Amino acid sequence: MKFLGKYGLWLAVLLVLGACTTQGPGVEQDHWRSGDYRLSLGEQGLDIAYRGERFATIDSFEFNFVHGTITELVPQPGAADGQAYLRITLEGEDGYIEDFPEQLRVRVTQDNGRFRFEASHPGFHHIGINLVDRDEHYFGLLEKLYPDNRKSPDLRGETVEVDVYHQGERDYAENYASAFSAFYLSSAGYGSFFDTFAKGEYRFAQEGITHIYHQTDELDWYLIHGPDGQHIHQRYYEVIGAPKSVPLWALGPVVWRDYNTGKEEILSDLEHFSELRIPLTATFVDRPYSDGGHEWSKMNFSDAFANPEEWIGQINRDFGMEVMSWVGPMTFGDTDFPGLLPNHRTYIDLTDPQALVEFERRLQTLQYDAGIRGHKMDRADENFPMTALWHDPVPESETRNTYVYLYSKVIDQFLRGAHGDNQFNFARAAYHRTQPFLSAVWGGDVRPNWQGMAGNLANAMRVGFMGFPVWGSDTGGYLGDGRIDEKLYARWLQWGAWNGMFEVKLDGIGGQGEDRVPWRYSERLQAVFRAVAEQRMAMIPYSYSLANTSASNGVLMKPMAYVYPRDENTYDLWDQYLFGGAFLVAPMLTPEDQRQVYLPEGHWYDFYDLNRAFKGEQTLSVTAEFERIPVFVRGNSLYVTGDIYRGSDRRWRGPLEEGRLTIHALPGKPGQKTAFTYVDAFEGDREKRMTLIRSGEEVEFQTPKMVVPTKVRLRLERAPRQVWLNGARTEPLYDAEQKMLLLLLPENQAVELRVEL
Known part of the structure; x- marks a missing residue:
């Protein structure tokens, strides 16, 4: 928090507009240039333009609901890197603050297209921003299908509350779709991010204005310019921190039951999958598996799961798989835990040092020491008390969102202390700034029918706009009694294999009804399950690279x-x-x-x-x-597949002795180029940038050295006239039927491939 002046004095919002250009900073009042950006006061407010094209106009600000007009933009030509002030004239007073200011001086910052507006005052508790609607479309803010269970992600014309709340109201079909963020993307070419945990409300394109509001005493707002979501998110992650890394094993097929009868059932399931030759890389144990309140609060493994180091070790050793467990930040009425919220003695106070010590002690000694490698994080969004008294006080307007953030941060800290980067956690409740601490988001308690799958896909798109890189559905659906229609199951599996996280639920809610395990379905369904699992394994080089370069x-x-x-x-x-x-x-x-x-x-x-x-x-x-x-x-694209990780498939394929990769290159039209960053798990996760360029009747492909056998599949409409590999002419195989040039790359050498068409 920044304190920019005493009570009743002018506020300053510093606007640093990037590095000084060669011609020097602009000096005209109400006008500022910095490189390709120009800010100027116009008839509608503060116009922000890039290379002469205006992409946003700030109409006004509001403090304690008092409207403030931008009356002056004052450059500071003598300041390092350039500074300017916005002068705001307030049109009244709030009736609460004595000597309510008539004017505010506002400072703002700009760095590489990222504008930051800052102000704070102890007497202000409500901050608003008004932008002129430019016939644009708006995406982000919440995972729920809003309004009226509508699947379109476009929020134009809507009013949206930003505050983590549970189970969706009657208008929302998917329970607990609980990812939120004070971030949205606009089709006009910018992202908006209000950096606060305080609840807010957004009104999009209503009477010509888009209104941003948060119940906070500090304005800390970013307007981030970019050509598309990827570039805007890249600049956004520079503010909130790079997303968390993801281990190889978490990107393969993962299976679980909502209700396990004990360790024997888990091992039996994995044995059946092996008999069907369906590869898996991980599983997790959902509640209940412990003693205490709600069969969880002791955080141990109960008698049905006794000696966890033995059966978890067997899963690690015999199946090549990792094991995770369900966790929650509450004790369900068990008061035998230090640091529970004093007036709501079920939730753990995640700001209380004693609570954190005990929470970590139980997970470390009872779970991590036995081999638990990650967590499904549940319940932070469920009936959370807004009026709880925390060890470190938090304003009521910030409690829900702050708690979700702390839950992710604390669990990541525990896992990181035990396993370093080789761990994984996923949650249904997320808020901005959890990205550095949360491996993935899962889409809540989805219905096990066609409408549920469709709604969950719409949830996934909203999560993507908000900037949570890895998302996954409860493949097959969560609710219901277990068995689902075979065609629905096949389609959900086929989609799930293209999720960020691919996890499959094997039973009904609470273990009710008939199991959903593949051996209770036809051989045709089993073949689909096997095919998508094998495809998922082959795509690990690609998905691993995507997940671990999401910051860019x-x-x-x-x-x-x-x-x-x-x-x-x-x-x-x-x-x-x-x-x-x-x-x-x-x-x-x-x-x-x-x-x-x-x-x-x-x-x-x-x-x-x-x-x-x-x-x-x-x-x-x-x-x-x-x-x-x-x-x-997509034409003009690169992707990598291969055999770089074996989970349960080592039981019929043997352990991985040497990885193998295939680089798939699809050149674009003349003048087009593309690139792909491969994250090489065989070389300490070194990032290797591959490039593909089409120039006239020539295609060029370059890659750093690969340390495992690697081949290239280059799609060409016709056989090439000549092919040059690292400066020497070569004669690779051209498959005319497949229109594919096939070439085995030399190991441990950087490669420059030039093809004359």
């Missing part, structure tokens, strides 16, 4: 408007998305085998048959057989 490359499941913000056809799209930069995924969300798919600009290929090419900017009617869903590969 954005979220894994990219909404269409996130990538194509100027394409009006994308604004309402919720039922398709890009996975990384290479794939367009279109899940099947009804029992029908046909659906519409919109291909944006560029050119595209059928993932299953690269000979099938499509022009962009068109809508296709596609048919999907039972065995697969529509997936397209």
Whole structure:
């Protein structure tokens, strides 16, 4: 918190507008230039433009609901890196603060297109910002399907409350879709981020104004310019911190039951999966598995799960899998725990040092020492008391959001102390600034039917706009009595394999009804399960690279408007998305085998048959057989697949002795180029940037050295005239039927491949 003046005095919001340009800072009053950016006072307010194109206009500010007009922009030509002040004239007073100021001086900062507006005052408790609506479209803020269970992510015209709350009201179909953030993206080319845990309200494009409000005494607001969601999020992560790294094992198929009868059932399930040759990399034990309140509060393993170091060790050793457990920040009435919130003695006070010591002690000695490697984090959003008295006091307006943040931070701290980076935690409740401490978000307690799957996909798109990089559905749905329709199961599995996190639920809620394990379904369903699990394993090099470069490359499941913000056809799209930069995924969300798919600009290929090419900017009617869903590969893209991690598949394939990689390169049109950053787990997670350039009748591909056998599959419409590898002419295989150039790369050498067409 910054204190910028005494009670009743002018406020200052410092505006630092980047490095000084060669021509020096502008000096005209009410006008400022910094590199490619220009700020100026116009008829509608403070205009912000990039290379002459205005992308935002700030109409006014509000302090304690008193309207403040921007009356002057005053550059500071003598200041380092350039400074300016906004002078705000307040149009009245609030009736509470004696000597309510008539004017405020406002300071702001700009760094690489990221504008920061700051102000604080002990007498102010309500801050508002008004922006002029530019016929733009707005995305972000909440995971819930708002309003009226609407799936479109576009919030234009809506009023949205930003405050973590549980279970959705009657208008929301998916219970506990509980990710929130004071961040939104605009199709005009900017992101808005109010850096506060205080609850807020946003009114989009109403009477020509977009209104941002938070119940706080401090203005700390960022307006972040960028061409698309990825670049805006890159600048956003520089503020809140880079997203948490994700281990290899967490990116393979993960299975679990809502109710396990004991360790024997867990081991039996894994044995059955092995018999079906369906590879897995992790499992987790959901509540109940402990003693105490709600069969959890002691945080131990009860008699049914006795000797956890033995059966967890067996899973590690015999199946090559890691084990996680369910955790909650509450004791469900068990008061035998220090540091419970004193007037609500069920939640743990995460600001109380004694509570944190005991919380970590129990998890370390009872779980981590036995081999638990991560957590499913539950319940932080459920009936949380706003009026609780914390050890370190928190304003009532900030309690829900702050608690969710602290829960992620504390659990990450515990796991990191035990396992370093080799750990994973995922939660259904998230708020901004949890990204550095939370490996993934899961989409809440979804219905086990077609509507539930569709709604959960819409949830995922909203989470992507907010900047939570890794998201996953409870594949198959959470609610209900277990067994679901076979076709629904197949379609959900096929979509789940293209989630950021792929986890599959094997039973009904509380263990009710018939199990959902694949051996209780047909061989056809088992074949689908096996195929998607094998595909997921093969994609680990790609998904691992995406997850661990999200600070620069954005979220894994990219909404269409996130990538194509100027394409009006994308604004309402919720039922398709890009996975990384290479794939367009279109899940099947009804029992029908046909659906519409919109291909944006560029050119595209059928993932299953690269000979099938499509022009962009068109809508296709596609048919999907039972065995697969529509997936397209973007022209001018790179992706990597391979065999770099083995979980339970080591039981029939043997342990991994040497990894193998395949680089898939699909050149663009003349003049286009692309890049992909591969994170090499065999070289200490070194980032290796690959590039692909098409210039006229020539294609160039470059990559740093690879330390495992690697081949390149380069799609070319015709056989090349000549191919040069590291300056020497070579004769690689060209498959005319597949239109594919195949080349084995030399090991431990950087590669420069040049192809003359």
